[in-house]
Amino acid sequence: MIKTIKHMALSAALSFPLTASAQHQDSLFIRKMYDQALTNGKSYEQLRYLTGRIGARLSGSPQAAAAVEWARQEMEQMGLDRVYLQEVMVPHWVRGDKEHAAIVNSSISPSREVNVLALGGSVATPANGLTAEVVEVKSLDELKKLGKRKVQGKIVFFNRGFDQTHIHTNRAYGGAVDQRASGPSEAARLGAVGVVVRSMASNTDDFPHTGGLRYAEDAPKIPAVAISTKGADLLSNLLREDAKLQFHMRLNPQWLPDVLSYNVIGELKGSEKPEEIIVVGGHLDSWDIGEGAHDDGTGCVQSMEVLRLLKAMGYKPKRTIRAVMFMNEENGLRGGTKYAQVAKQQGERHIAAIESDNGGFTPRGFGITAPNEPVFQKLFSWKQLLAPYGLHDIERGGGGADIGPLKDDRVALIGFRPDTQRYFDIHHTANDTFDKVNKRELELGGASMAALVYLLDKYGL
Amino acid sequence: MIKTIKHMALSAALSFPLTASAQHQDSLFIRKMYDQALTNGKSYEQLRYLTGRIGARLSGSPQAAAAVEWARQEMEQMGLDRVYLQEVMVPHWVRGDKEHAAIVNSSISPSREVNVLALGGSVATPANGLTAEVVEVKSLDELKKLGKRKVQGKIVFFNRGFDQTHIHTNRAYGGAVDQRASGPSEAARLGAVGVVVRSMASNTDDFPHTGGLRYAEDAPKIPAVAISTKGADLLSNLLREDAKLQFHMRLNPQWLPDVLSYNVIGELKGSEKPEEIIVVGGHLDSWDIGEGAHDDGTGCVQSMEVLRLLKAMGYKPKRTIRAVMFMNEENGLRGGTKYAQVAKQQGERHIAAIESDNGGFTPRGFGITAPNEPVFQKLFSWKQLLAPYGLHDIERGGGGADIGPLKDDRVALIGFRPDTQRYFDIHHTANDTFDKVNKRELELGGASMAALVYLLDKYGL
Numbered sequence: 049m050i051k052t053i054k055h056m057a058l059s060a061a062l063s064f065p066l067t068a069s070a071q072h073q074d075s076l077f078i079r080k081m082y083d084q085a086l087t088n089g090k091s092y093e094q095l096r097y098l099t100g101r102i103g104a105r106l107s108g109s110p111q112a113a114a115a116v117e118w119a120r121q122e123m124e125q126m127g128l129d130r131v132y133l134q135e136v137m138v139p140h141w142v143r144g145d146k147e148h149a150a151i152v153n154s155s156i157s158p159s160r161e162v163n164v165l166a167l168g169g170s171v172a173t174p175a176n177g178l179t180a181e182v183v184e185v186k187s188l189d190e191l192k193k194l195g196k197r198k199v200q201g202k203i204v205f206f207n208r209g210f211d212q213t214h215i216h217t218n219r220a221y222g223g224a225v226d227q228r229a230s231g232p233s234e235a236a237r238l239g240a241v242g243v244v245v246r247s248m249a250s251n252t253d254d255f256p257h258t259g260g261l262r263y264a265e266d267a268p269k270i271p272a273v274a275i276s277t278k279g280a281d282l283l284s285n286l287l288r289e290d291a292k293l294q295f296h297m298r299l300n301p302q303w304l305p306d307v308l309s310y311n312v313i314g315e316l317k318g319s320e321k322p323e324e325i326i327v328v329g330g331h332l333d334s335w336d337i338g339e340g341a342h343d344d345g346t347g348c349v350q351s352m353e354v355l356r357l358l359k360a361m362g363y364k365p366k367r368t369i370r371a372v373m374f375m376n377e378e379n380g381l382r383g384g385t386k387y388a389q390v391a392k393q394q395g396e397r398h399i400a401a402i403e404s405d406n407g408g409f410t411p412r413g414f415g416i417t418a419p420n421e422p423v424f425q426k427l428f429s430w431k432q433l434l435a436p437y438g439l440h441d442i443e444r445g446g447g448g449a450d451i452g453p454l455k456d457d458r459v460a461l462i463g464f465r466p467d468t469q470r471y472f473d474i475h476h477t478a479n480d481t482f483d484k485v486n487k488r489e490l491e492l493g494g495a496s497m498a499a500l501v502y503l504l505d506k507y508g509l
Numbered sequence: 510m511i512k513t514i515k516h517m518a519l520s521a522a523l524s525f526p527l528t529a530s531a532q533h534q535d536s537l538f539i540r541k542m543y544d545q546a547l548t549n550g551k552s553y554e555q556l557r558y559l560t561g562r563i564g565a566r567l568s569g570s571p572q573a574a575a576a577v578e579w580a581r582q583e584m585e586q587m588g589l590d591r592v593y594l595q596e597v598m599v600p601h602w603v604r605g606d607k608e609h610a611a612i613v614n615s616s617i618s619p620s621r622e623v624n625v626l627a628l629g630g631s632v633a634t635p636a637n638g639l640t641a642e643v644v645e646v647k648s649l650d651e652l653k654k655l656g657k658r659k660v661q662g663k664i665v666f667f668n669r670g671f672d673q674t675h676i677h678t679n680r681a682y683g684g685a686v687d688q689r690a691s692g693p694s695e696a697a698r699l700g701a702v703g704v705v706v707r708s709m710a711s712n713t714d715d716f717p718h719t720g721g722l723r724y725a726e727d728a729p730k731i732p733a734v735a736i737s738t739k740g741a742d743l744l745s746n747l748l749r750e751d752a753k754l755q756f757h758m759r760l761n762p763q764w765l766p767d768v769l770s771y772n773v774i775g776e777l778k779g780s781e782k783p784e785e786i787i788v789v790g791g792h793l794d795s796w797d798i799g800e801g802a803h804d805d806g807t808g809c810v811q812s813m814e815v816l817r818l819l820k821a822m823g824y825k826p827k828r829t830i831r832a833v834m835f836m837n838e839e840n841g842l843r844g845g846t847k848y849a850q851v852a853k854q855q856g857e858r859h860i861a862a863i864e865s866d867n868g869g870f871t872p873r874g875f876g877i878t879a880p881n882e883p884v885f886q887k888l889f890s891w892k893q894l895l896a897p898y899g900l901h902d903i904e905r906g907g908g909g910a911d912i913g914p915l916k917d918d919r920v921a922l923i924g925f926r927p928d929t930q931r932y933f934d935i936h937h938t939a940n941d942t943f944d945k946v947n948k949r950e951l952e953l954g955g956a957s958m959a960a961l962v963y964l965l966d967k968y969g970l
Contacts (some may be wrong), residue, residue: 086673191623212547215898217949410871410928412899437676438873440901467871467928469949488678488711488930 066429066507072231074433075504081357082437082495089491090356091349093124095408098349099339099482106168106336107376108140108307115332116310119348119373124315125354131316133310136377136386140307141169143336144300149244149273152179154286154293162279165258166299167228167245167272168335168379177298178203178242178271184287188226188234200239203295205287206231207246210472217250217468218406221475224248225259232272242297243272246280247364250472254278257476258335271299284440311383312373314355318505322365323374325391326504327370327401328354328497331377331384331450338480342471346408346490348373350464353494354501365505374450375406383447388453399509400460402497403448407475409466410489411496413439415446417461423509427460430503439496441465460509464497513701521925527890527968535894538963543898543956544816550952551817552810555583556869560800560811560943567623567629567797568837569601569768574792577771580809580834584775586951587817591778594771597847599837601768602630604797605761606755610705610734615747615754623740626719627760628689628733629796629840630704638759639664639703645748649687649695661700664756666748667692668707668741671933678711678929679867682936685709686720693733703758704733707741711933715739718937719796721840770842773834776814779966781827786852787965788831788862789815789958792838792845792911801943803932807869807951811925813837814955815962826966828860835911840865845911860970861921863958864909868936870927871950872957874900876907878922884970888921891964900957902926921970925958 066074102118105111116133123131149164151157183199185191186208191199206227210220225248247257256276263269270465275283286293312332318324330347334340351371358365375383391398402414413434418424424444431442447461455461466489476478527535563579566572577594584592610625612618644660645653647669648664652660666689671681686709693704708718717737724730736744747754773793779785795801812832819826836844852859863875874895879885885905892903908922916922927950935941 083674083677212949213544215953310755412929435901438901440896440899453790469871469953470947473947486931486934492676492930 070442071433073501078359078433078499081361081502084357084360085353085476085491085495086488089353089494091353091494092487092490094349094352095341095345095485095490096482098345102338103339105332105335107138107309107341107379108304109336112309112333114373116312116375119312119332122352123312123371126314126359128314128316128355130315131394131452132313134313134386134390136309136311136375136382137306138309138382139380140304141379141508142302142304144172146298147299148177149275149295149297151283151286152294152296155290156413157286157458160282162282163254164273164279164297165256165337167232167261167274168258169261169263170272170299170301171269172300172302173242173271173298177296179294179296180241181292182283182287182295184284187315188230191234191238199235203242204231204235204240205242205244207284209246209249209277217472220250221248221472228259228274229262232261232270232469233267236267236270240252240270242270244295245272245273249277252277252281253289255477255479258337259476271297273297273299282471293436309375311375311387314352314371316355316358316365316369318367319364322368323397324367325370325396325398326367326501327372327398327451328501329372329374329401329450330404331375332373333376333378335378335476337478339482341480341482341485342407343475343480344377344405346485346493347404350404350408350462350490350494350497354498357495357498357504358502363502367505367508369501369505377450384450385453391454398459400462400504401451401454402462402464402500403451404464404497405448405450405495406464406468407466407471408485408490408493410472411437411439411493412467413441413443413465413499415443415463415465417445417447419457419459423460426509433503434496434499437492437496464493466493525876531714532894535964538822539894539960542822542959542963545818545821545963546814546952546956547949550955552814552815552955553948553951555810555813556802556806556946556951557943559806564800565797566793566795566801568599568770568840569765569796570797573770573794573836577773577836580773580793583813584773584832586774587820589775589777589816591776593774593846595851596674597770597772597836597843598767599770599843600841603763603765605633605763606625606672607759607761609638610736610756612744612747613755613757614846616751618747621743623743624715624717624737625734625740625758626717626798627762628693628722628735629719630722630724631733631760631762632730633761633763634703634732634759638757639700640755640757642753643744643748643756645745649691652699657699660696663701664705665692665696665701666705666744668745670707672712676867678933681711682709682933689735690721690723693722693731694728697728697731698744702729703731705736705756706733708735708738709728709933709936710738713738713742713961716938716940718938719798732758734758735762752834756964770836772836772848775813775832777816777819778827779825779828783829784858785828785969786831786857786859787828787962788833788859788912789962790833790862790911791865792836792924793834794837794839796937798939800943802941802943802946803868804936804941805866807946807954808865811865811869811951811955811958815959818956818959819963824963828966828969830962830966838911844911846914849914859915859920861923861965862912862915863923863925863961864912864956865925865954867925867929868913868927869946869951869954870931872900872954873928874902874904874926875905875961876924876926878908879905880918880920884921887970895957895960898953898957911938925954927954936970
């Protein structure tokens, strides 16, 4: 809160570097791009295809391959200067078909099935499953304090929910996700046999939320599942009555050999400074449930829409502008890593990278990790051109997982910030489907990113 | 756009009247109210009951009576200083059970049923329906230019859609709604026998949107329906091929005698200036389809939540604060009119009235119709306390239908402004149901209104 007020004061203090005439011209140009997006936007119908005809597309899956080919064809049809695939080997984890969990052997309740999803990357249970007593904790610290004696042979149940007092739900997610990422290995170090994690969710319902775990190399790998928020509440309530109840879980996921896949890249070549590159991107892979609509089909179609809008306006960029559909954000980040490696090898100079990976909701602003203060101030000075479209949150901090590896002392990393209220209701669930996306919200997002790309291209950084 | 930039400049130029210490205190108080709303908010569960157990509640219906009793009981349980009903006679229109429409006698298509809803207040067709050729127009002006010769005996089809280039969809609604409100009588003056209006919608689907029409006293009353946007596109396309096709519509709505109903009012009495009244309200009635969730169940439960939050904080208001659930906003405005009449008769002094009747989506700000410039500036100076919660749009203009009749030279009329992108997808349709409401968005709205009421109460106007 204090941070925001400080930015408002900064805004007032700044003298804007743009002349009145340039401002007027930019304002008109941006207005026309929004008009184009709102009346003739293509991203909603593109998303309908990606989510409905291809669907969930975890790295290594046939659907991920279909998504690559789809993105390539879509960009080929746009008449860009160049469309190409960038090879990247991706991990290949498959969920299996035996996911099942239940609360059993409770003295006060009959057996109750509960909705779970294996965490992405989890190892399997024994074929007949795993049954053990449960120890509930709210944090990694609380777990460590329990020590081996109380954890050995048990299933650890991480049950810290979202802190709902955050106005932006991504902060609540950030405050809870260590349980999912590090919980399994921390529990394993103390002799636990399995892990159940409360879904990383802003609401209460029956949908479990999957997501990646990170096994430490020096700890045993134990199976781990996310339980729905309602399931977590039930388990916690029953445990309070009967600490000896048991949890049963059965999973048969598998790690298969790595698969050749691709980042898909479309490019408009710069006319004056082609060596300066501006990237706008999202990730093409998704978890293997739902349709990967908000995560991150929306980021992909918005990124393509940026190039389409600039072309539709007849705009000839000075700098090179790329839309990048990254592969494997969800369980490896191999695509983002590869893109940055190649850029470095080829001595490419990226001036800015914008990532859309927070859902396709109403645009609220951009979060900026600038290489230095003048670059931040320059970006911030454009706020007056963006605020009429509801882009008030032009703030420090942000970027994205896929563009993160590009970080150096020259590039501005920028995260597109849509409204966050609904995102973590559906994130990583079977509920992340096309019908949750609103056409106008989606198209406004593409236009917002295009507006920023236009300013980045015209004025540089 | 220009207006917004002007306001930003004003913001920078203002020296804020609050001392740093008062600001800090207010900032903490407001933060705690948001915490309370986000962790312990009651409005979502209240809305679940109103929409799910009572449902659609057009004025004069048994459900409207149930909603009155529900609101009274809810506020009684809150331990307010006073809860009372204010009598108001309301119109009683019922839709009937014979709604049907089809495109018939086309030389290029078999008969096609289309989805329509009688406009609220429409008269019936003859018992067997009405079949006539169709004349399509985009505006009242275009209709007038056609003149009697081309309109006589026909059904007029108003087919001007939303202007999607508006960033706020309420402006697009405002730009289209004359067709629905005045179209039937304008068509009747030229001898038309019926009216079909393209739904006032921001999206394209099969749901027709009803809404009130206003019959002029000096024109024949002809039946009028809203057609879904997909139906409108179909009809327009078929007309282009065959201008002689006919439209068939059958309706049997009825006007019944007026019914005694009520505004429901809950009050916290002011401790220092009880004679100065601050109102926060929504409307209890809804159209007779769907569940009246976003229109305007959300405004009702948010208004009650304002009082609950202030009480939960242990706050003792200086001024009198009222939550008013107005009756009959949708087809008569009798409740809003009556409330203002009684206030005037009793010499009550309202300093501000806030209305929530634009849906329960993420809060974006408030629209203000101030009695004079210093009052606007005072309200605007509070923006720094509200912006951390996403309330950036503190702008001139706005209010609401129900509080409109309170307008005098002293009262500030304030419309709560949530995000508008999704509202007109569902407004006045069978699709306006509880599942479209997000808990956090709803509770943030109540807290936002509570924050403004707190400042109004503490500092006056």
